[in-house]
Amino acid sequence: xxxxxxxxxxxxxxxxxxxxxxxxxxxxxxxxxxxxxxxxxxxxxxxxxxxxxxxxxxxxxxxxxxxxxxxxxxxxxxxxxxxxxxxxxxxxxxxxxxxxxxxxxxxxxxxxxxxxxxxxxxxxxxxxxxxxxxxxxxxxxxxxxxxxxxxxxxxxxxxxxxxxxxxxxxxxxxxxxxxxxxxxxxxxxxxxxxxxxxxxxxxxxxxxxxxxxxxxxxxxxxxxxxxxxxxxxxxxxxxxxxxxxxxxxxxxxxxxxxxxxxxxxxxxxxxxx
DNA sequence: AGCTGGTCCTGATGGC
DNA sequence: TGCCATCAGGACCAGC
Numbered sequence: 001x002x003x004x005x006x007x008x009x010x011x012x013x014x015x016x017x018x019x020x021x022x023x024x025x026x027x028x029x030x031x032x033x034x035x036x037x038x039x040x041x042x043x044x045x046x047x048x049x050x051x052x053x054x055x056x057x058x059x060x061x062x063x064x065x066x067x068x069x070x071x072x073x074x075x076x077x078x079x080x081x082x083x084x085x086x087x088x089x090x091x092x093x094x095x096x097x098x099x100x101x102x103x104x105x106x107x108x109x110x111x112x113x114x115x116x117x118x119x120x121x122x123x124x125x126x127x128x129x130x131x132x133x134x135x136x137x138x139x140x141x142x143x144x145x146x147x148x149x150x151x152x153x154x155x156x157x158x159x160x161x162x163x164x165x166x167x168x169x170x171x172x173x174x175x176x177x178x179x180x181x182x183x184x185x186x187x188x189x190x191x192x193x194x195x196x197x198x199x200x201x202x203x204x205x206x207x208x209x210x211x212x213x214x215x216x217x218x219x220x221x222x223x224x225x226x227x228x229x230x231x232x233x234x235x236x237x238x239x240x241x242x243x244x245x246x247x248x249x250x251x252x253x254x255x256x257x258x259x260x261x262x263x264x265x266x267x268x269x270x271x272x273x
Numbered sequence: 274a275g276c277t278g279g280t281c282c283t284g285a286t287g288g289c
Numbered sequence: 290t291g292c293c294a295t296c297a298g299g300a301c302c303a304g305c
Contacts, residue, residue, distance in 0.1 A: 003278060034281085034301070058279075075279050076303075091303080109302045111279060156296065165280075172278060261297070
């Protein structure tokens with residue numbers, strides 16, 4: 001479920017609700033998510049308070065005096081406030097109890113992760129999961145020139161390159177299709193065949209698409225993290241994603257679906273070249 | 274049975 | 290040959 005915009009909306013929700021709030025208690029029910037939840041985590045967090053809530057790609061990063069809590073929502077993870085005394089549901093794997101309430105991680109598919117990076121272990125950006133990530137799409141570092149330089153010599157399709165996250169992070173399967181549609185580029189085009197002009201258009205399309213999605217989520221999810229972490233996501237109207245056979249919103253031709261690396265790609269044969 | 278919004282890891286390939 | 294970067298596929302898992 002979560003792509004970068006969703007994670008960013010979660011981050012903002014957390015920033016508004018748990019920044020500088022003291023952790024009273026931590027419950028780990030499923031020790032095995034994508035990786036084991038570190039056994040020392042409850043002890044490290046309890047009594048501390050997050051002094052910053054950041055995001056890198058789709059990783060949520062909560063800074064504590066003792067180190068960083070790293071959370072990834074995988075494909076099916078959500079963070080919500082549990083009402084007082086609320087019964088556990090299936091796949092409620094992890095709780096952080098603040099004075100204000102219990103923040104609960106639910107993740108049916110368990111592709112998500114909850115990890116700890118100790119302050120003594122060096123700078124966070126050197127963490128193996130973060131060290132080789134591409135640039136942030138909404139940062140000034142990401143533009144057409146950068147994208148053009150990074151795609152030289154790359155024979156993979158432009159969509160797969162976006163998805164890989166090594167050039168630019170946070171572009172998941174949905175927004176890859178949406179951004180390429182916006183830029184008028186066929187997803188199967190080899191990355192090195194996308195010229196400087198089109199790289200500029202694509203970089204702009206990625207930024208615009210992500211920003212619009214964040215705005216949609218942010219405006220919809222008033223008390224985010226507190227009720228339904230999904231509503232913002234489904235408000236988003238896609239141009240091509242999941243619209244196979246339906247008319248393109250621009251030219252009216254049926255949207256096509258193909259498969260790249262076992263992932264569905266949606267595109268318009270007339271609007272994208 | 275086959276699909277699903279992520280991404281790390283492994284092993285194969287290819288260029289220098 | 291060895292080393293590197295690149296690339297494809299498998300793996301994890303539950304729900305619909």
